[in-house]
Amino acid sequence: xxxxxxxxxxxxxxxxxxxxxxxxxxxxxxxxxxxxxxxxxxxxxxxxxxxxxxxxxxxxxxxxxxxxxxxxxxxxxxxxxxxxxxxxxxxxxxxxxxxxxxxxxxxxxxxxxx
Amino acid sequence: xxxxxxxxxxxxxxxxxxxxxxxxxxxxxxxxxxxxxxxxxxxxxxxxxxxxxxxxxxxxxxxxxxxxxxxxxxxxxxxxxxxxxxxxxxxxxxxxxxxxxxxxxxxxxxxxxx
Numbered sequence: 016x017x018x019x020x021x022x023x024x025x026x027x028x029x030x031x032x033x034x035x036x037x038x039x040x041x042x043x044x045x046x047x048x049x050x051x052x053x054x055x056x057x058x059x060x061x062x063x064x065x066x067x068x069x070x071x072x073x074x075x076x077x078x079x080x081x082x083x084x085x086x087x088x089x090x091x092x093x094x095x096x097x098x099x100x101x102x103x104x105x106x107x108x109x110x111x112x113x114x115x116x117x118x119x120x121x122x123x124x125x126x127x128x129x
Numbered sequence: 130x131x132x133x134x135x136x137x138x139x140x141x142x143x144x145x146x147x148x149x150x151x152x153x154x155x156x157x158x159x160x161x162x163x164x165x166x167x168x169x170x171x172x173x174x175x176x177x178x179x180x181x182x183x184x185x186x187x188x189x190x191x192x193x194x195x196x197x198x199x200x201x202x203x204x205x206x207x208x209x210x211x212x213x214x215x216x217x218x219x220x221x222x223x224x225x226x227x228x229x230x231x232x233x234x235x236x237x238x239x240x241x242x243x
Contacts, residue, residue, distance in 0.1 A: 057235050115178070
């Protein structure tokens with residue numbers, strides 16, 4: 016099992032460009048999440064998907080869109096990148112959207128917006 | 130506002146020594162508390178998860194304690210190894226209806242040296 020995989024590992028964008036971050040999990044989990052991690056701050060939830068076909072905003076959704084393509088895949092799109100979106104992005108999954116579930120994280124995508 | 134504060138921010142110890150990391154939280158209503166280990170350039174990996182009724186939980190050389198009355202948790206690492214060098218993140222879950230909201234601490238960066 017690969018667990019949670021993310022592509023690309025690293026990306027440089029110019030302000031205004033768009034891109035999609037891909038995430039896939041092979042653990043048959045129902046719930047998936049996108050976080051960003053910035054220096055000196057805890058992980059912050061961007062969007063989550065409780066189950067296939069549903070998505071909801073997290074703490075910092077502005078400037079992002081998501082698609083739960085199927086049970087395995089959950090993508091994050093930046094329509095018009097801004098320097099403030101320079102960050103490390105983590106995808107995670109869990110069996111259910113419940114407080115007692117362990118989240119499994121991917122290796123992260125490092126994004127630099129110039 | 131839900132908050133999780135960790136101390137110290139960073140710590141350097143000699144290999145073989147013990148150390149204790151602290152986590153104070155103001156999260157309500159409390160559901161559970163987790164400790165994650167994040168190696169440099171990798172995603173967080175779960176170490177322990179503790180519910181309201183649990184005071185102590187161990188995972189190998191890692192022992193987590195929880196005092197729900199004072200809203201404090203600690204992570205004790207015994208006989209540290211070079212591979213323990215990482216950031217340790219405290220995450221507290223608040224139960225909100227059928228969902229849960231996670232609040233992440235900013236982490237303690239531990240360096241184990243020879």
